[in-house]
Amino acid sequence: MYNLLIVDDEPLILESLYHMLVKKYGDKFLVYQAPSADGALEQFRNIRVDLLMTDIRMPGMDGLSLVRIVEKEWPDCLTVFLTGHSEFEYARQAVSGRTIGYVLKLDGDRAIEKIMDKAYDRLEREYEEKSRFLKMSASWQEAVPLLRQDILKQMITTEKWTEDKKRSLSHKIQASGMELSLEKNFLIAIISMPPTETQHQVRNRTAALPPIETPHQARNQTAALPATEEETDGGNVWNAVAMSRIQSAIMESLKGAFRAYSAAVSTHLFLLLAQSEDNRPLRLKGFLEIALSMCERMDLKPPQIYLYEEQTALEGLTGAFSVLGRKRFELTGEGGIILCGLDAMLSDYTWREEGPVMGRFNVEKLSESLSYGNAADFRTVMEEVKQNTPEDNPAAQIAVYTTFASLLLQAILNYLPKESVLLTHRNLGQIANYSAHRGFLDACRCLEGLADDYFRSREAVHDNSDHYIVHKVNAYIMQHLAEDLSMTTIGEVVGLHPSYLSRLYKKVTNLSLGQYITARRLDLARELLADPCLRTQNIAERTGLNTASYFTHFFKKNTGMTPQEYRNQLIEGIPWQNG
Template sequence: MNILIVDDESFVRRSLSDMLISAGAGWTVAGEAENGLDALEILEREPVDLVISDIRMPGMDGLKLAEEIRGKHPDTEVVLLTGYQDFTYARQAIQYGVRDYLVKPSSVEDILELVSRLDGQLEKKKQEARLLKLREKNLLEKRLHDLLYGIPLPYFDESIIPPHTSLQVLTVLHRGEALSPGWNESILYQAVRNIAEDWFAPSGQAIGMIEEQEAPIVLFLNEPEEAADGPEADALRLERDRNTALRFMSELASILKCDLCLGLSDRHGSLDQLSAAYRESLEAARLARTLSATPVAHFREVTQQTATPAQMEEHIRGKAARRVISLMIEAMERRLDEELSLKAIAEELYMNPTYLGRIFKEDIGESFSSFLTRLRMEKAKALLDDVTVKVYEVSERVGFKDPAYFSCIFKKHVGVTPQDYQKQHRPTPSTSGGAAASRPV
């Protein structure tokens, strides 16, 4: 934890600094300041977690400093240390978001206990922020994955899409005969994704994904609007994008030592064009795989001779169907305790129920309702393995409000009633214990 000490008395600053450093808790004194104005200058230069400040100081007092910190550095905590026991100060301190208020002279133990407590709270807050950021990134990847295949974005998730002036998709493929020992395509594409997300950061935000045989990267570009338009300006943008992609591929080659190629889509202005951009990048990547002079191809280089629209559409359609079905099964497993229907799942996925029913039957080989019942029976068997669980409780947890109907369906699929199934899976009593173990039951 980085701490800034603010007091107009040099002795107090020195004493606090020595006390905190010698505490052995790994705390760092980021600086010392005589007043609030000097403290604000340090805050602009240094990352500070905690400010310990006197109230009465020349130039800018501690209360004004706390107010400034609240507006400009909201993640920085403030503790006021003062010799003035005045409730007005304490009330103002709370108003400005001050974490605590100590009266001079405070004991060493009181100060160290307070700083230690704040350190624990700050660390917990940072961990929660890191976890939230990771969850948001995972959700963003999932939503973009869906958008690649034309699955609509739920309106309540629109806020997670990074701000952008345009978007573009790059698809990276391995084009060598074989991977080096220790590599497989999944590990390779994970490395590509990680490198891409750092490498493209200066020009926007890159979100990489891992597909079955490629690594698509969605670029959310934040570049100033170009006044120039027309064929010449378009050609310049295309050349710039190609050069950027070539530098990126050079970086990948130097780090990964693998033979990779990249397909580059056109730039697009709206999120609903992401699926089209993905198709463009795939076609370009397949062209790049055949080239020996360069590892990069742009969609506009794809000609009628090199394009295979029918195969590409079939490829995309198959992957899209598999993605949709995995989302359906995920929703079914999550909502087994509800009275589920195909319509309810379709509403969750913002898709047409007739379409979902058709592709589910084609891919899985059985209807939605039949598969759902099978899922419920498998879950019921797992629950019934615990002999302390009542049959009516199992019935409710797998979506049946009527235990009698549940028992009927269970027997039809498993061959025995839930009660008999549970008896069959009851633990066998131990045979150890001599004559008592052989007594008739």
């Protein structure tokens, strides 16, 4: 939705144009008005104006002088000139690159609609071009880190790569600006953050220090502790800061030698993927040792790095990541680099080879789909996980089921109102107990039914909310017909952006807000005109149309007769009675 500012020093013309444009273009423009060029400049300072419709001849600063200022200070604004017959040639000469054209005041609504349609089309084209440019500039750059993280997660969680999946991944890599080749092998490592003391641990350790002898010493020791109790759950805040600094040190050390990219896997772990012409793991190990030295110089406790000792193709990344994860639990250290490989089994443990059943990535996608009410995404992930769950592994099946059940129950409690009866008609014991079902597929069907009901309930809540908003808007309009009923004012009442409110109202009622306001004002006008003692000016004020002349124009345009003609018609229909 765009902002339109009308400028004219004649009140009748200004009001008439305002109401006509609100009625006709209320779903495309937020309409503002100003009675002078100075008033228009004040509006420009408070709002972004996309289209200026201004009279040329005005007292004080004229329209041409106004437009010269606007084109200099707000160069994106388009202009439409309003002119009289005597100014026709004058207006024609004033047309510039940002001027849509000019319209004669006496040409009527159709001429104004024609030039408004032209202006709207121009704005749409220009904003489309701007959006394309922004995708390649600042806004796009902000999205790149998230896209890269999503790419790396996909590379270590996808077990079966089809040609379509590879092609899609290749497009993502190209769009993100990553210099990775899917045809070449990768080097992979995981970096585990060192444990960090919490505030509680620091305070306990400090309490064990020798007594402080002087107030000066007391002030210094207290100042060394964090000032707030923000962090009491295991050091997450501190680890996040340390992790960021360590990650930066590692990536800086690899710059120029490797095409390397990293992504957080958890609050204590991040993934590293790298490629180079000399793609040897031992060469990468040497550069990572430099990074650890840098961490020590920065007074950071060095992380533990688990480096896969072989190059691996795209299809092998999931297996390599699984090996590194196992070694992280088998082998711990005080900071250093451990080479890990399939043949370097340093313990007698045997591990299952099917990999993680659910995986953090799928859990995140499921949680997001439930949060946003996206049924299609939820069903896609659930179907994929079901297909990848081993038929001969009951423990894996139970893990999948309980994860799905937990996420669904949390969503029902978090995103449906208390009045929802979704759980009251369900056997909660059956939902919580996997053994109550006749196998894995039967258990999943139970959850799929619950998920379908959940998404239907989310949709119903959304629809009910929309109808409630429309009801609130209609009630406000009926109580404030004599006041300003611009889209901006009504949007503030219900707490919605005017453009969103406009679309919502049209979707629910199949009417624009302007049409509803016009209908209600006409109803009130007819009711008031039935009282012969009320003056036209008084009726105009009570219907929010301000002046008798504009009320007359409004009433005739929408009914085909003047207010007086309507009154006469009412009088003629009443039988004459002698007092």
